[in-house]
Amino acid sequence: MAGTLKPFTIKVPCSSANIGPGFDVVGLALSIYLTLTVTFTTTDPDAEHNCTITYEGDGAGEVPLKPDHNLITRTALYVLKCHDIRDFPAGTHVHIHNDIPLGRGLGSSGAAVVAGVMLGNTVGQLGLSKDRMMDYTLMIERHPDNVTATMMGGFVGSYLRELDPKDTERKEIPLSEVLPEPAGGLDTGLRPPEPPTGIGHHIRFGWAKEIKAIAIIPDFEVATATARGVLPTEYSKKDLIFNLQRLAVLTTALTRSPPDPELIYQAMQDKVHQPYRKTLIPALPDILTSMTPNSHPGLLGICLSGAGPTILALATENFQSIADEILSRFAKEGVHCIWKVLEPVQDGAQVIEL
Numbered sequence: 001m002a003g004t005l006k007p008f009t010i011k012v013p014c015s016s017a018n019i020g021p022g023f024d025v026v027g028l029a030l031s032i033y034l035t036l037t038v039t040f041t042t043t044d045p046d047a048e049h050n051c052t053i054t055y056e057g058d059g060a061g062e063v064p065l066k067p068d069h070n071l072i073t074r075t076a077l078y079v080l081k082c083h084d085i086r087d088f089p090a091g092t093h094v095h096i097h098n099d100i101p102l103g104r105g106l107g108s109s110g111a112a113v114v115a116g117v118m119l120g121n122t123v124g125q126l127g128l129s130k131d132r133m134m135d136y137t138l139m140i141e142r143h144p145d146n147v148t149a150t151m152m153g154g155f156v157g158s159y160l161r162e163l164d165p166k167d168t169e170r171k172e173i174p175l176s177e178v179l180p181e182p183a184g185g186l187d188t189g190l191r192p193p194e195p196p197t198g199i200g201h202h203i204r205f206g207w208a209k210e211i212k213a214i215a216i217i218p219d220f221e222v223a224t225a226t227a228r229g230v231l232p233t234e235y236s237k238k239d240l241i242f243n244l245q246r247l248a249v250l251t252t253a254l255t256r257s258p259p260d261p262e263l264i265y266q267a268m269q270d271k272v273h274q275p276y277r278k279t280l281i282p283a284l285p286d287i288l289t290s291m292t293p294n295s296h297p298g299l300l301g302i303c304l305s306g307a308g309p310t311i312l313a314l315a316t317e318n319f320q321s322i323a324d325e326i327l328s329r330f331a332k333e334g335v336h337c338i339w340k341v342l343e344p345v346q347d348g349a350q351v352i353e354l
């Protein structure tokens, strides 16, 4: 297999999920990237699964570099194993360059899973379509918003299909059986559970060219699992209708040029996840309620990016002054942040031959 493989790069954008009311439904691909450079010339006879990993960027020194521990290569091994391939091609070297901050609500884990599925597909020469690769990502990251935006690019809405009972069973297998710890299934020769076909479906919305995303990224992490753990298991009809009404308006409001700040600001309000996450993110209620398009011209709306703690402000101008205001509100709580103006990315994850 190795002889026929040429070196390649996998480039995967980050993503911001929810955009206010679209909890677990909408995602936006944005211009911070995870990049893998994959070559096949390493001669390390002891390399586990024939794969060596090097890493630079966010998470360096923290992210594991063993192929069956690292989320990217572990995901690739899952895809390969589903096709009866136990190892990478001989001499595989994966250099990871990651600019996506980990655990900040910019979809770092979704990007790692998408990159891993594409890595498995490419080194295994499996020829899976992007739609089929989505099924593999959804066996690992079980909400579709981040992974769909990252894989497909753009501003996307997605749903998970109601599966028949047999497929539901396959889909709801515990994550530990899909990506077993190294001592488990990956090394035992057992074939891991293959995903049902067509788990997720999506549609791309338009995006008005004037709208940029200001990401204000605090210097602490909130694990997505923790931020999901504070959410209730049931919602009132009133809160559900509140979000549905806004989401229906928002997906079209963000396509219109010139954008309507009043409409977008109101349509980005949420009662499903942000109110419950305020205990995890100092200054969140203050930031979400006190800045408006009237007080800050150019501002269209503000939300928590994914599970947080990053704040995403959609805006057409005055990026510095909008960011400064949010930075100062975090500073009052003793939180230091960096900020960036990000562009929506229309191309999703790509494999580029070198």
Ligand SMILES: Nc1ncnc2c1ncn2[C@@H]1O[C@H](COP(=O)(O)OP(=O)(O)OP(=O)(O)O)[C@@H](O)[C@H]1O
Binding pocket: 015, 017, 034, 059, 063, 064, 070, 071, 072, 096, 098, 101, 102, 103, 104, 105, 106, 107, 108, 109, 110, 112, 146, 222, 223, 224, 225, 305, 306, 307, 308
């Ligand atoms: N490039 C990477 N390489 C290996 N593991 C990664 C990489 N990026 C993320 N991860 C794993 O994913 C974890 C972060 O995932 P988590 O879902 O908590 O946050 P997030 O994806 O950044 O945020 P959100 O889902 O809210 O957008 C990291 O702690 C790490 O274990």
Ligand SMILES: N[C@@H](CCO)C(=O)O
Binding pocket: 017, 018, 023, 024, 025, 143, 145, 146, 224, 227, 228, 273, 306, 307
């Ligand atoms: N929709 C998800 C995105 C984070 O991965 C959440 O808010 O928990």
